[in-house]
Amino acid sequence: MREVMTKSMARNIFYGGSLFFIIIFVGLSVHSHRYIVTTSTNAETLTESVALGKKVWEDKTCINCHSILGEGAYFAPELGNVTTRWGVADDPEGAYEMLDGWIKAQPSGIEGRRQMPYFELTEEETRGLADFLRWVDSIDAQGWPPNDAG
Numbered sequence: 516m517r518e519v520m521t522k523s524m525a526r527n528i529f530y531g532g533s534l535f536f537i538i539i540f541v542g543l544s545v546h547s548h549r550y551i552v553t554t555s556t557n558a559e560t561l562t563e564s565v566a567l568g569k570k571v572w573e574d575k576t577c578i579n580c581h582s583i584l585g586e587g588a589y590f591a592p593e594l595g596n597v598t599t600r601w602g603v604a605d606d607p608e609g610a611y612e613m614l615d616g617w618i619k620a621q622p623s624g625i626e627g628r629r630q631m632p633y634f635e636l637t638e639e640e641t642r643g644l645a646d647f648l649r650w651v652d653s654i655d656a657q658g659w660p661p662n663d664a665g
Contacts, residue, residue: 556654557650561650564643564647565650566643567639567647568642568648571636571644577594582594584660585659593660595651595652595660597648597652598610598645599663604652610648611641614644614648618633618641621633
């Protein structure tokens with residue numbers, strides 16, 4: 516092998532390596548997109564109520580304190596598996612009643628504990644939020660959160 520690298524050799528290595536890694540990047544991006552669309556998300560279970568719950572989640576900026584599937588703030592508990600923790604993942608009415616009771620009990624006033632603000636939600640908004648949290652709990656999160664406590 517030559518001990519001296521010419522400009523054209525260096526240019527060819529740079530362009531060849533760049534092209535190689537661009538192809539790898541595009542291939543992995545396509546694979547990830549196909550995996551998410553076909554495997555992770557259960558889009559067939561999206562309903563108007565779930566969409567309303569997502570809108571409530573965004574309008575009330577719940578993500579400023581809570582996280583879902585690791586996205587959001589870590590001030591308050593992870594809510595990606597909250598309906599499983601409550602034992603109401605398969606019970607829409609139970610999920611609504613638990614969430615409604617929890618929201619109506621806020622702020623709890625317990626000394627030394629973080630306080631969740633009280634949100635005046637309609638019954639429809641609370642049902643939508645409960646359905647949204649049940650839907651999030653039903654998707655394939657690939658092992659997230661790492662423990663049952665969220």
